[in-house]
Amino acid sequence: MRKPEELFAEFVYDSEKAPQNIDKAVTDVVELLKLKCYTIATAESCTGGLLSALITSVPGASQVFELGLCTYSNRCKQALLQVPAETLAVYGAVSREVADAMVSGLHRQSGADLCISVTGLAGPGGGTTDQPVGTVYAGFMFGSMKFTSRLHLWELEQLDREHIRQYTALCVFGIAAQLLSEDENQ
Numbered sequence: 001m002r003k004p005e006e007l008f009a010e011f012v013y014d015s016e017k018a019p020q021n022i023d024k025a026v027t028d029v030v031e032l033l034k035l036k037c038y039t040i041a042t043a044e045s046c047t048g049g050l051l052s053a054l055i056t057s058v059p060g061a062s063q064v065f066e067l068g069l070c071t072y073s074n075r076c077k078q079a080l081l082q083v084p085a086e087t088l089a090v091y092g093a094v095s096r097e098v099a100d101a102m103v104s105g106l107h108r109q110s111g112a113d114l115c116i117s118v119t120g121l122a123g124p125g126g127g128t129t130d131q132p133v134g135t136v137y138a139g140f141m142f143g144s145m146k147f148t149s150r151l152h153l154w155e156l157e158q159l160d161r162e163h164i165r166q167y168t169a170l171c172v173f174g175i176a177a178q179l180l181s182e183d184e185n186q
Contacts, residue, residue: 022166025173026054032180033064033114040176041067041110043081043102045093046120046136047165048072054169067110071102081105081117094119096137099148103139114179115141116172120151122164127154134159136168142179149175 033040042051052068055061069080074093077083083101091097102117120136127133134154140147151171153164 022054022170022173023057025170025177027058029173029176029180030055030058030061030064032177034060036180036183038113038180039064039066039110040114040116041065041069041106041112043069043071043106043115043117043139045070045072045077045102045118046122047118047168050165050169051116051118051172054173066112067106069106069109077102080109082108094121094131094135094137096148096150099137099139100146103141103146103148107141113142114176115139116176118168118172120153120164120168122161123159124161134164136164136171138168138172138175140175140179143183145179 040055042055044051049068049070052070055065055068071077071080074088077088077093077098078085081102082105083098087097087101099117099119102119103115106117107115117139118136121127121131121133123133127135132154134156136151136153138149138151140149151168153167156163156167
């Protein structure tokens with residue numbers, strides 16, 4: 001069996017396999033967390049608090065939701081999540097390395113069982129050839145597992161800011177549901 005860091009290193013949104021209803025995807029994650037007596041925390045940049053808002057919209061979320069940080073600025077990524085200034089300077093805020101540092105800092109702050117970080121380019125500006133608008137990195141820490149995933153949202157037809165944020169949430173909660181479903185500890 002492949003490790004999650006191999007399965008999700010490059011995550012391409014597949015409309016045939018992905019949940020079509022974001023509310024159902026989030027509810028599934030919250031229900032799995034409740035079933036397994038696990039907690040969740042989020043550190044968000046490009047989604048601007050959307051992940052936290054979606055989690056808390058589910059009845060009973062208070063049983064599982066530990067912390068949601070919206071660290072949009074580099075200053076807050078450094079101050080609240082201890083993302084090293086050097087990492088931001090060398091790799092930029094939208095990078096695998098920053099998503100990784102964000103999820104590590106989130107885990108230190110929250111102690112949650114499942115920690116998720118996101119950083120990316122929601123547009124409409126800021127994209128380059130190497131990092132087009134829709135480039136998003138998501139970091140995950142679950143048990144002894146830690147990995148980041150590059151979401152290929154630039155391949156979507158609807159490439160506006162709101163769709164990128166929504167598809168980021170769908171991808172993140174889809175990955176989270178798969179991690180929780182495959183967890184053998186419960």
